[in-house]
Amino acid sequence: MTDIRQKISHQDWLSINKPARYMGGEVNQVPSKDNPKVRICIVFPDVYELGMSNLAVKIFYEILNKRPEIYAERAFAPFPDFSELLQRKDLPLFSLETGTPLKDFDALFITLPYEMTFTNILHILDVSKIPLQWKERQTGPLIISGGPSSSNPLPLSLFMDAVFIGEGEEAVIEMADLIAEMKEQNIQGSERRQALTKIEGLWVPEFPAPVKHRIYKGFVDSVPPLNPVLPNIQAVHDRATIEIFRGCTAGCRFCNAGFYYRPKRERKVEDVLAYSKALLENTGEDTLGLLSLSTSDYRHLEKLIKGLDDLKLYPEQSISIPSLRMSDNTVTLLNASKNIRKGGLTFAPEAGTQRLRDIINKNVTEEDIIQVITSASTSTYKKIKLYFMMGLPFETEEDLEGLVDLVNRLEETVRAMKPRKTISISLSGFVPKAFTPFQWARQATTEELIEKRKLVCDGLKRFNTPISWRDEITCLIEALFARGDEKISELLLVAYKNGCFMDGWYEFFSADNWLKSIEEMNINLNDYLGEKSINAPLPWDFVDYGTPKSFFLSEYQKAAKIAGVELQ
Amino acid sequence: MTMTAPTEKLQCRFVYTRLGYSKYLSHLDMIGVITKAVRRASLPYAITAGITPRAVISFGPPLPLGHESLCEFFILDLTESIDPEEAKERLSEELPEGVIITEAIFPYSRRRQPNKGEMVEYELFFTTEKACEMAQNFLCPNRVFELESKGKLKAYSMEKALQSIARNDRDGLFILKVQFFQSIPDAPSVSKISTALERHLQEDEESIFLIRRLSITSL
Structure with missing residues (x-):
């Protein structure tokens, strides 16, 4: 088999940034297998440093490679400098394990963490010399994607042979077995795609049919990835990670992940402790990240932290706890262990007034927010970061003024503390997502979002509070994908051809190219971003998400009732 | 413990x-x-x-x-x-x-001493004899080369960096063995010298295919 890396000269490697992104050879990499029945490439559509922190990549890599007849390798999106090199040398993109061109695999399993990677998928296919659209592919690898950002698979309908909806732990094995079987029988083209429809959770654009979101029922007793490949260059999350529970009970009305990963399933404390020990031994990482959608909601968190303190495999071992709820006992809990990493505290009140927090069902009161900030005064935490959204459904100017007022009061509180703490704010435009109670809601226009952002920024000048925000056009594009249909799939193709690529990177994101593509496609933005009638069918109704549509509607109605609005 | x-x-x-x-x-x-x-x-x-x-x-x-x-x-x-x-x-x-x-x-006792720089020995591998000879000519004490530093061209002299150079061909490969001083005043680093050398050989930019450090000795 060809190792494409051998065709790239030393000088060429040195001409690009971080050549180790494309080299493989890391500790815990699965060595080449003799005559596997099926070869799968797990593709992450962004750069190596991001992909190597992604839990899905680790899970699927370990599950698939446990089977001797399956060989799973990895590939990541090439950074623009490396893409240019591949194209200049007329070489295809390849896997990290063996340097095999992606087009020589039996299937590519593409994990989709966020919508702004969609153009990267087309680029990966392009530089791999794989036809972009499924209609153009009769042979070669099957292209299958999955992940929360393809809950509504329609925006990918031109490109994917199949889209998986749900949790893929069991399905990846079923797919690999089926692909191996079809390979042996030399089944190609449409027949091969049709066979995929047999697997629960797979939606096949060529044979569109209702599909059921799939839940991994064995999660609680499953073994998490304990031998992850160790990145040779620093990953964005430079730590070992263990998923302590899946799902979330908070029910925030804007959150897709909260519904995608339902129901809540907790791993047992003793299991998490045993897995943590193995994971730290196998990785040598000094920090263990306890992953979940809302770690404070793990029922045995205190016991777990104590257990990890007692475990103390390495003298400098620490614990990282993201996704914390705003309550005073959170800081008490964090202060209880000196081994918890004391970088900064990050919370997401999302909205500035109680009225709006009630509308979005963010169960945090102003008292909670004040309490958590006050209790931080005795901690060693120095920085507090707060996330807010703008343009939420039923938001009024008073809500934004309330946000400003809240942050200014918090500034007064932290400035009186000794030693002083600092607050920073991150703002993002609200994106209505399919399969949430706000799937019918309107998205504010970019002009409105810019106005809202200016109002907040002006109000926070008093204390010069550091503020970062998400580009408003990015929010618009994300909303098009989140609630898109087949036409948005065509837009994706046009945008890619117009040069859109690496849209998650501000230095490469081109608002002009996206707006030009939207114009070329003659897309009426209001069709996608405007308020949707609660009585009309939605394009993604063919997906049975587990949570019934009637529940989403009743939640939306509850939100509207708080706002005193009658829905149409 | x-x-x-x-x-x-x-x-x-x-x-x-x-x-x-x-x-x-x-x-x-x-x-x-x-x-x-x-x-x-x-x-x-x-x-x-x-x-x-x-x-x-x-x-x-x-x-x-x-x-x-x-x-x-x-x-x-x-x-x-x-x-x-x-x-x-x-x-x-x-x-x-x-x-x-x-x-x-082990046990190892590090001698604490002021950093006076180090001598590093390298082997440079070439694909052609011509490139090897060009490199040997380039790597001479009276060579002055220019590289961009902070947006400006800066001149570097090889005089204090180069200690010795000799051909060390083997196994059909064209090899130069070179000793450099580095981390001493007015001596460019080996990294800068190798960048300048690669540019000097740019007519055939892949003629130098491997640079290998053999030893480091503190001065």
Whole structure:
């Protein structure tokens, strides 16, 4: 088999940034297998440093490679400098394990963490010399994607042979077995795609049919990835990670992940402790990240932290706890262990007034927010970061003024503390997502979002509070994908051809190219971003998400009732 | 076994290679790779005091990206005695492809002395004899070359950097063996010299295909 890396000269490697992104050879990499029945490439559509922190990549890599007849390798999106090199040398993109061109695999399993990677998928296919659209592919690898950002698979309908909806732990094995079987029988083209429809959770654009979101029922007793490949260059999350529970009970009305990963399933404390020990031994990482959608909601968190303190495999071992709820006992809990990493505290009140927090069902009161900030005064935490959204459904100017007022009061509180703490704010435009109670809601226009952002920024000048925000056009594009249909799939193709690529990177994101593509496609933005009638069918109704549509509607109605609005 | 830094330092010096694809790892990335390998190998390392404790490891001079090496080293502070051969084996098993521990010296006593620079010995491999000869002509004491630094062209003299140069052809390969001084006043680093050399050979930019560090000696 060809190792494409051998065709790239030393000088060429040195001409690009971080050549180790494309080299493989890391500790815990699965060595080449003799005559596997099926070869799968797990593709992450962004750069190596991001992909190597992604839990899905680790899970699927370990599950698939446990089977001797399956060989799973990895590939990541090439950074623009490396893409240019591949194209200049007329070489295809390849896997990290063996340097095999992606087009020589039996299937590519593409994990989709966020919508702004969609153009990267087309680029990966392009530089791999794989036809972009499924209609153009009769042979070669099957292209299958999955992940929360393809809950509504329609925006990918031109490109994917199949889209998986749900949790893929069991399905990846079923797919690999089926692909191996079809390979042996030399089944190609449409027949091969049709066979995929047999697997629960797979939606096949060529044979569109209702599909059921799939839940991994064995999660609680499953073994998490304990031998992850160790990145040779620093990953964005430079730590070992263990998923302590899946799902979330908070029910925030804007959150897709909260519904995608339902129901809540907790791993047992003793299991998490045993897995943590193995994971730290196998990785040598000094920090263990306890992953979940809302770690404070793990029922045995205190016991777990104590257990990890007692475990103390390495003298400098620490614990990282993201996704914390705003309550005073959170800081008490964090202060209880000196081994918890004391970088900064990050919370997401999302909205500035109680009225709006009630509308979005963010169960945090102003008292909670004040309490958590006050209790931080005795901690060693120095920085507090707060996330807010703008343009939420039923938001009024008073809500934004309330946000400003809240942050200014918090500034007064932290400035009186000794030693002083600092607050920073991150703002993002609200994106209505399919399969949430706000799937019918309107998205504010970019002009409105810019106005809202200016109002907040002006109000926070008093204390010069550091503020970062998400580009408003990015929010618009994300909303098009989140609630898109087949036409948005065509837009994706046009945008890619117009040069859109690496849209998650501000230095490469081109608002002009996206707006030009939207114009070329003659897309009426209001069709996608405007308020949707609660009585009309939605394009993604063919997906049975587990949570019934009637529940989403009743939640939306509850939100509207708080706002005193009658829905149409 | 205590896990705090001992008053009398116990140290081990490890020498390792950077071959194959590992030559494309940066010095900073190698620090992360080795620190994690030390933990996985269960070596009794000492940690720093303070809020964010770290393993006490001192690394040798950074290896420029793309250079191979047979002589990289780091010194690890320990909390108890170790068997150097066993430590060498255990650590080698935990390192990525191309990184092999070749020597573990324990006990090791680092002489604290002012940094007066070091002499580094290199082998440069060429695809053609012509390129090898061009490089030999370029690498002479009276050579002055220019490189961009902070947006401006800056002139560097090879005089204080170059110690010796000789042909060392073998196995049908055209090889130069060169000794440089570095980290001394007015001497450009080997990284700068190799960049200038590659540009000098740009007519056939792939004629130099490997630069390998053979030894480092403190002055």
